[in-house]
Each structure stands twice: as structure tokens, then as C-alpha cells.
Amino acid sequence: MTTIPFKLPFNIKLYRPVKPTGVWDWLTTIDHKKIGVLYGVTAFIMFLTGGVEAMLIRTQLIAPELKIIAPEVYNQLFTMHATTMIFLGVMPLSAAFFNFIIPLQIGARDVAFPRLNAFSYWVFLAGALIMKASWFLGGSPNAGWFGYAPITGATFNPGTGIDFWIVGLQVLGVASLAASFNFIVTIINMRAPGMTLMRLPLFTWMTLLTAILLILAFPVITVALIELMLDRTFDFNFFNTKAGANPILWQHLFWIFGHPEVYILILPAMGIVSEILPTFSRKPIFGYPAMVLAASFIAFMGWLVWSHHMFTTGLGPIANSVFTLTTMLIAVPTGVKMFNWLGTMWGGDIDFKTPTLFAVGFLSMFLIGGISGVMHAFSASDYQQQDTYFIVAHIHYVLFGGAIFGIFAGIYYWFPKITGRMYDEKLGKLNFWIMFIAQNLTFFPMHFVGMQGMPRRIFTYDAEMGWAFWNAFETIAAYAVAFGVLIFVINMIKSWNGGKKAGDDPWDGRTLEWSIPSPPPLYNFRDIPIVKSVDDFWHTKQKSDTKVKSKTKVSDIHLPQPSYWPFLVAVGLTIAGFGIIYNLVLTGIGIGIMLITVCAWSFEPVNEPDSH
């Protein structure tokens, strides 16, 4: 590997990498496609660890009064399972698609801030490691994924588990914020000529809305976490009820973040499905403007419903009625989207490849989850359902049957573009049917035991409650879900190494990413395309294949160059984070490293003018 120097103030010289190879390449890369792959692989490994936690939970519940797992560990398991799946699984898997696909869909050569993009990934990895390190350093967080204060305060929860949770989430928040700033600027400012907002592919639209939700929602949870951290570390009184603190302040702050977060999880999956259904139905998306408006309305309404998580805290009949109405109102734009997807498939020449199956699976599972959602949107009915397995069933239908199915659909759909190879169709279909059937067998009976009153988050139950049969049933079905995921992993590894060559456009795609080679070259587009309508690439293919002669020489394309700094800033942030848990001196050192590396980063030019 070679390096070239650049100058800092006081005549300090630093070096930057040039054409690194191997590990150095991955550590210093600022190519959005490589960062997308890093995000995807890391998040999928995290998804698997969250799955192992789920299997342990289900194993403990297979029969009444089992003592395989101690109650303290059980609390840590369900907390980490949810935290992992939401913050380390679904969100970064969506971010993997944002990274890889968005610049390709809008006809750009990279994102607006490539080094900031690398920074997001390394900070995400730091947050994931801090969170998971808690298993080996004295116990994980144990208060549920929404960490209600004051039960997470130092009085009731003296161990370090909650500190890992607080620091881990803040670090992950930094990663999500940096990535969202980047994608908002990229989508608004780096579209190919002619690509107006109403010509954006729907996945790009959903990404834009997700990023806007993220930048507005994450500051709220960050403030809540800082308040809790100040309480735990410096004896502040934010959640100290003895000093007169309000015990539901945390719930308000958390859910003002938490409900937009739900849409942060599901909108990207909706975007993926909106790309797949038109492609495999061989029809344009039905009602494109309605889809955009419905999603924008969902994103807006997501801010006005948070108290439906708090119906049973005693907010009073007026607040409960208002939030019942606003929550039910969200079902309207969601219904619009559902009918538009059906309208897209209606009368289409549907090709049931694996991505289509997963997308249709998404529609049906999300519909069931959505309907049970409307049931507990009604506050009177919610009093029966709050904190029971009925809620567990609901969130798994929308997040597993919804978000995860959408993400799996996306992985199969874009696998040929990302790797240049075709996945194994037979294994893909097998994967779908096992996961589809098993997930229904796992989660549907949870509605029954929930209605029979089985509370969530209990480590065991009495044999006389009559919940034993369905719990055993659910556990066995959950193992089958895990088997389905195993088939997926085998398919991915096998196909990545030895799959058939896919070609540039295996699905007869509609969006710009299919107009370039698979896998895409470093510079993505040799010539920046000119866009005249929605699905412009597909219309171009229909007319003729007279390609415009290329005017750009490849050697004229300037790309941003690799950099050490994003990685090093993330290292500083990790040290500072551990410092808050163990010793504030470490925090000082970490912040010092961050200051120095941020300065070096800001003095490093994006491109060396004399190095291509």
C-alpha cells in the first residue's frame, strides 16, 4: 500500500492511503457500495445473534415451570433480543440498502459526503460492539427495549447493564444521524438531470422520508438517554420520584421517538416492496403520486400517536380518545398503499420468483399485523391487550412478517446487482415457504395465549394456566423459522461464491441501477443518465436500444479517495463511550482523540489533485 502526504497547520504532515488492498481497503474505503456491503454483512450477523437470543427465550418457554434460564438472564435476553433486532438488525439492514442502492437509483457516482458515510458505518459497528460486549462484562441491560425510567435508575438497577444500553444507543444514534444527514442531502441534491422529486423511484422516496423521521426523532431519545445518564452517573433528579419527578416523563420522551421509529423500521421495507411488485408484475406501480402522498402522511401522522403506547398510564379519557382517533387515522394511508400494491399486481403478468414471494408475504403478514394494530389502537380494548402476548404477536407480524420479509425480498432482488451472481432459486423458494409457514405457526398462537392473559416478559408460567400447549407449539415452530434462516445463509454463501453470472439486468428492471453492469464499477455511471419520467430506464428499453454514444472518458471521473479518519474518529468515540461506563478519564482521552482526528479529517482534501 502506498500513501501520499497532506499538510496540517503547524507544518505537521500526515499521510493518506492510495489504492489500499485487503483489510486496509475495507478499513479506509469510502465507496458507498463497499460500505453498503459492510453494513449488510455486519447487520446480518447481528440479526443472527438476536435470533439466537430469541431461540433461548423460546426454549425456556417450551414447557411450564422450566428453569433452563435464570429469571435475571431471561430479562437480559428479551431486552437484548428486541434492542438487537431493532437497532442492530432491521435499521442497519435498511441502511445497507440505502448505501448500496440510493446513489444507483438517482444516477449519482457516490453519496454527498463519502467520508461521513464511512464514519456512520464505523460508529454503528462501535455501538453494536458496546451493546453486545455487555454479555461478557457483567450482564446485559434487563429493563426491556424501552428502558422505562425510574426502573432503569441507579436505585433500582445498580449494575452496569443499563449503562451499556444507554451508551450503546447514543453511539448508534450518532451513526444513524450522520447517515441520515448524508442521505437527505444526497437525495435532494445529487439527482440525475431531469429526475424531479415526483420521478424518484419509490424506494428512494421511502428512504428520504425515513431519514427525515430519523433526524427529528433521534435527538429526542438522545436527550432522554442523556438525562438518564446524568441521573445514573451524577445523581441528577430527572427521574428521581423522591424529588418530585414525573415517572411517565421517560415514557413520553421515549415514545415521541419510539413511534416514528416504528415507521423508520417499516418504510424502507415498503419501499423495497414497491420496487419489486411492479418489476415482477410487469406493470408500472399503480397510483405513484398516491403512494408518495400516503407515505408522507404516514410519516407526518407518526408524530401524533405516541401516547397510544401509554393508554394504561392513566392519561385520562380525552387524551386516550384523541390518540385513539389519530392512531386509527394512520390505517387510512396504510390502506391506500395496500390497495395500490394490489392494484399493481392486478391483471399483471406476475412472475413468482423468490423476491415476489417475499413481497407478497410482506403484504399478507403486514396486513394481519396492521389489523391487530387497529384493535389495540382502540384504548378501551387496549386495556385488555397491554403487556400481553397479543402485543408480542402484533409486533412480530409487522416487524418479522413485515420489515424482515421486506428486507429478505430486497436481498434476493438486488443480490444479482450487488454480487454479479444469481442466487439459487430453488433454495430461495424453499427458504420462503419454510419461513412463511413457520412464522405464522410461531406468532399466530401468541394472539390466543395473549387473549387468555399470558403476560409478556415472564420467564415461566404455571401449568394450570392452560398456556402450555400453544407455547410448546410456538417454540417448535420458532426452531423451524431458524431453519429457514439457515437455508437463506447457505443460499447466500453458496451463490456469492459460485452462482451463475447474473448479467446487468436479469429482472428487466425499471430503475437506473439495472442500466449499469453487475456488480457496478467503482464510478457507477460512465455517463450520468438523463431522466424524462418515472421508470425512465424501462421506457427507454421499450422504445429502442439506440444508446447515446459515450462522451465521458473513464479517466476523467474524479472519485473521492480513501481515508483513515472516519475509522479513527469512531475509535475515539468507542473509547469515550466505555469511559462513561467505567471511568471518566477514558472519556476525556476518547474525546481528545476525536478532536484531533476530526481536525485532521477536516484539513484532508477530498481528492488529491495530483494523484490520479
Next chain:
Amino acid sequence: MSDETTTGLNHRKLLMWVFLGSDCMFFASLIGTYLIYKGSGVAHPGPADVFDIPTTSVSTFVLLMSSMSMVFSYAYLVRDNIKAFRIWLLSTMIMGSTFIGFQIFEFSEFYFHDHLSPQTNLFGTTFYALTGTHGIHVTIGVIWLGIIFYSSLFRNTVTSKTNLDLDLAALYWHFVDIVWIVIFAVVYLFGTFTGFPAS
């Protein structure tokens, strides 16, 4: 990487606006926490016991004037009058530092004289968290302006062509200023307000 963007707005400027939007929610949450807890908890001292409105009015005035001097500084930079740009930039930094000095004085007065610490009561907790966060924002702003001043003085890299560097810092500076107006009104003025005199 061409300099042309879809909207015509520079990437970094758009980034700054998006960041400020996000920061609004950050301060909104802190101010919200303060307002929710206003008046709850019985332990003294409370806002009316500690605030000295004339002193804080002076520091508020200084911070507001710093925004004006920031505008002058940017206007001179755009006209390539480097000397005037440096003078106004320096004056902005001095006024920002004065504001921070006032805040340190105020905090130590509350802490040592009025025995109000963050641990004392809910008012102390929410007051120090909110105004402290704002103080950190001002400090970062002063350091940022300091880096620009240094670059201008010793590297001569700040000119009308690179005015965006100052433009971004100025946007941030004005934002932090506006947040203080809200804090001054909501925390200080409402905190000591005891009702209109009976007529």
C-alpha cells in the same frame, strides 16, 4: 465530483440546515423537560430565588450583538475586505466568550451562594442541563470561529471565494443565538414573573 447540485444549494449548506433542523428537536426536548417540571418539587431554591434578571439581560444583549457583528464579518468577507472581516470576526468571538464568562459567573453564583446544584432539586437538574447544553453549543461556536480566524491569519485561506466556511459557522451561530432568546424568555423571564400588578 462536479460542483453542480440539483437544487443549486451547496451540499454542505444543505447539510447545515438539516443538522439545525435536527438540533431544534434536541433543544425542544430539553426545554420540554424543563417546562414539564416547572413548579414541581418543593425543595428550594427556585427560579425566583436565584435569577438576577438585569445581569442576564446584559449577557443576553452581548450575545445578540455578537450575531450582528457576525453579519458584518460575513458581509466584509464577501466584499474581500479581509481586514474588516477579521476585526468583526474577532469581536464576535470576544462577545461569545463574554457570554460564556457571564454564564460561568452565574453558575458559580448559583452554586456557591444560593446552594443550587443539579442534585438539589428538579429545578437545578433541568436548569443546569438546559443552559449547560446551550453553553456547550456557544463554546463549540467560539472554537469553530477561532479555527477560521487562525486559518485567515496564518494560512490566508479564507477569502470571498471560500466564504462558505464562514457562512456555515454563521448559520450555526445565529441558530444558537435564537435558541438563547427562547431560553431567556421561557426560563428566566417566565421563571421570575409573578403576575401583573393589580390595577
